[in-house]
Amino acid sequence: MANNPSLEPTTGSSSSPAAGYAMGSSDHERRRLMRQGELLRELLAEAFRSAGIRPGMRVLDIGSGAGDVAMLAAEIVGPAGSVVGIDRDPASVAWATRRVGEAGLTNIRFQAGEFNEFTDAHPFDALVGRFILMYLPDPTATLRHLSQQLRSGAVISFFEPDFTVPSSVFPEMPDFKRCGEWIQEALRRSGARIDMGMHLYATYRDAGFVDTVTAVSHLSGCGVSREMVEFFTETIRSVLPKLEQYRIATREEVQIDTLADRMEEAGRAADPQWVSTRYIAAWAKKP
Template structure:
């Protein structure tokens, strides 16, 4: 289940499609964090753990044609998709570097370093932030985003939504990853010598919105090998092929809102 970089989620086609879908759900919160952090026209931005490129594209929209974005990711598959998507968007100011964050050597100076859902997968987020914050000019910006996963589920909570969020959080915990890293981002930035502002953004999807059930079921699908292997639930208990429709049915029947995990943004200016 883990790749050579130790990355839990892998990069098969379903997972890359899940990343794109998740990014669409997270787009408004992401744009808000990047704006509040001070990403502006003309800036040169470095995006850590670009994946399929969604944060790089959000940043590119904010920096405009006078700025540029460089994305780094350890997955060739994800970067191939990111490059195709950049071309489709006719973005000529977004480029990608294939490398691991721990070993990549970047000498350039940036106006901003950003990253979403990447620190979670690094064994020492403080060290990663320290390394890349050193590339930001004085007055520039560091802005990162991570989930507070335990906040996800139904409102009010339903049996199945609760089981889904529990399976997901437990799969991360049993893989040695903190599902509430978002809530700790302030301490992570402070550990890297920065003085952060931290804000959680909570999405609310209406009962008829298919995005919530899809996000929940796809995430469980990606994590299913860990869920089974670590004894969190059996394949029969999960019933992956009908999970999305069961979640949708339950939230429609009970008229509940679906809460994706809270996206927590933390940002700081470089002194």
């Protein structure tokens, strides 16, 4: 999905609005989000630090999924601060709530709901999210609505992909490339804005935020780890219904149960150096 290092570009940019979340709702998808959260944790932490998220703040995380972004924010704001995560999927809210309970974190709360209907009695110091604006039909309208829940001077910080920039792999690995293309096409066809990272400034500006700063990051590495292969395979598993629905690939072509082993074998043979697609973090202020 979104953060797969082997994703390849499509021609042009996707501009059709998202109708929903292409990856669906399942425990398997939530475990995939957790794996993704681990892979991108340091890049997001750096973006949050640069944005000025700091101890004592009250943070709103939209599209909280399995809870990883909220948990990172909670670590930064510390016991004097707090985080509210919202997601439309009650199963994800229950999952994230159980997770923070098990971790003994008391400064995070998750609640189910639509962003455009969200209100809270107290203003927030920061609004954050990762891989979420790309799925919204009208991100500007959503930010404009949520801005009403922020105090003046509050920080906004989102982390979104730009999949129109290809990953680089040497030597080339055709099987990985093909899987990347499947994922990207499934996202695009289901309405996700795959180059949302490049729309952050305009979206913030149109929603009334000022002083936007952007930062670009990539993942990179040598060789292909089992962890990477499993993340890739889990991403394909999550989009499999869309691959079939849009006739992008058949189950027979994908052979999901042997995919990880086949990829690992290909990775061992190629032993590549790689750089992922790019991710863009942008932060700004509410005047």
